[in-house]
Amino acid sequence: MFGWRRSKKQDLPSIEEAAGKLFEPLALLTALDQLLPWYLKETDEGRLVYPACSRTLNDVDGNVRAIWEHTRLEACRYFVMVPRRDVELLVSAVLQPEMMDAFLRQAPHEETVVDFKGVPVVDYPTAIVAGLNWLDHCAFLAGVAPDKFSRTGRDFRRFVVLAQQWWAIEGAGPRSSTMLANREVPPLMFYLIWQSYTRLAKEIAIAAIYGSSLDRATEQQRQHFEKTLGSQPDQLQAALSALTEVTSRLKRASDPEDLRRPEPRA
Template structure:
């Protein structure tokens, strides 16, 4: 299986740049970027929400994708105390996943915390999904592309919960991180789904700009950017050498992680 390392030993894997640098590096980056982003938004130095940004180049599309994900992740950075650290602590994953599954989903994008770190993390995760759904509506994302998001995520959490109950899950997690793979840490689950949904928002914003003729950039270049989005795993990869089209590869050369 390709889920969380449950796969054939022959199956090669690669991880996106953020996970290769480590989940804790993601948290450190968020701790620096979120306050700066919020300040820039408050001061009107950037378009907020990012899905409303005008698009004229691949750089604009990358910004919409990156900033939309950042807007969703900010809720987790707001969890009081060191609650966010639970997202990457292997010894606490089983308890955290249990707490998430017990927490009732909510539809709010403005939230209050309870003082229970694990419950607060779950509340923040739901708020991030709510924000992404809000942005999807603003950007005109096809409902079929984002429907069932929470149901899908909860299924991943259940699978992750089973993974952490297996013997040796802690050492296996450390080995997967060392190999650049994606163990089912809560942060990895959230980051992966938020990234996917934020890409849908960026793609819809780009399509709308192209279809309406509102984009001031080169239409052909923007069409190429749209095609490239489907083959790109992270905003940082959108500008630079293009990845080969997976459909043009043979099975032996395809390297991916299924999450």
């Protein structure tokens, strides 16, 4: 019910299955390197509807979790495909001030087709913005409420400014290492990208399946159950309880994997 798992076939391996870890930035980058060629081949050969945001429940991998994960992949392809990649710019503590300065010097653009210069510190900012532009494009296609995407670029720049201030504080490098060891998230450029793309892709996936308002879709489903199961109180109660649980779980989810894993019992 409510379509986060429904699919005509087993979908592509998740980030977790590909890399074994969902936390460490280099593991995530390795997973992206593995998944992107596979995903793009699936779409190029017509086995998956592309872009993911245009899928319906009747399509292969037409469910919230898959659309969420695949939309994020589509945005990530830009920085993964930067030529002469220097991933240390995205994940190394000592290079974060340089990377963030370069990003803030980058003039905003609205392109989703970009030309790279072959200089990673120049190309990464272009790629990051192109990924945000792609998500804006998908949000429009999926019918996301405009207020949820009206300041995508400005909000990300604000996050980078705050991160830049964090790295300027004495001891930021050792503090970052300690946070990573404790599975906490320091403001590495990679994490800023990953978290922003993940959050925005979730809104797109929800809109693709349920429309611009999850609450409105939930209320419509509740009314449908009350109308069709009104004479069967036990079945009605079970359906309403399941609807509440599914909706709450979707709202709590911070990553597509949260919809794959069984929730721990209290």
